[in-house]
Amino acid sequence: MRVNKLTIAALAVVAGLSLTACQNDDDAAATGQSDSPASSSSSSSSSSSSSSSSSGGSDSDGSAQGTAEDSAGESSGQEQSATGKCRTDELEVTAQDNTIDGDEDNTVAVTFTNGGGRDCSIAGFAGVDLKTNSGTVSAERTGEPAPATVLKDGKSVSFFISYPANDTGGSGVRVTGLVVTPPNETKSVTLDWPGAASLPVTDGSGTPVKVGPIGSAGQGD
Known part of the structure; x- marks a missing residue:
């Protein structure tokens, strides 16, 4: 009888350990699934930010060029005005x-x-x-x-x-x-x-x- 009790107790311990291992595997899998979207979202956000920064640089260059052309046109107009016909x-x-x-x-x-x-x-x-x-x-x-x-x-x-x-x-x-x-x-x-x-x-x-x-x-x- 004592032998049987020990055997039953041992089986109970083994079953408990197996159950704990299964729960840990399930938790790890769940954690991996939740981490993946966050990583993808972070990558997408970084890419969008880089694209926005690049676009902003182009606009800045275009604006500077336009300002230079406007200034040149204004200067040219002033020179023509300064040498208008003699009255x-x-x-x-x-x-x-x-x-x-x-x-x-x-x-x-x-x-x-x-x-x-x-x-x-x-x-x-x-x-x-x-x-x-x-x-x-x-x-x-x-x-x-x-x-x-x-x-x-x-x-x-x-x-x-x-x-x-x-x-x-x-x-x-x-x-x-x-x-x-x-x-x-x-x-x-x-x-x-x-x-x-x-x-x-x-x-x-x-x-x-x-x-x-x-x-x-x-x-x-």
Whole structure:
């Protein structure tokens, strides 16, 4: 009887140990299943963060490039504005006799001095009309090249007016005034005529007065 009791007790101990081992295996399996989603979630989150960081870097570079381009465009616009065309109200207009002995024609030089407080651009031909006792005589362009000139504030540029001398011995056409219109402007300036008192009478086939392009009579200080 004692032997049987010991055998039964031993069997009970073995059964208890087996049951404990099974429970531990089940707990380990359950723990492994719960850890796997957490690991996957962490990896996904890390990947998303890396992608977001990369995307943010691209946006930052694009924004910096756009800002640089905008600044360059603004700078270019400011430069163009600083050298806008010269306006009549910004120019001091003067005229003086510039005839040189021996020249075929007489010459008057007209000078534009920039007093507008900014640099400006001037190009082409000024409008020139001579007031006479027989009406207005408009000058004809010479057809020479007329490149643009940036006229610095306080600087001057000149052009010439040429006309034939009155060697006919008669009174000719008496000149009473000079009207000058800067290139690309509609506002004119009226000056005293500094040249010879008269022009020879023509047959009306064309004007004897010629005007050269801006800069044709030199550029001064």
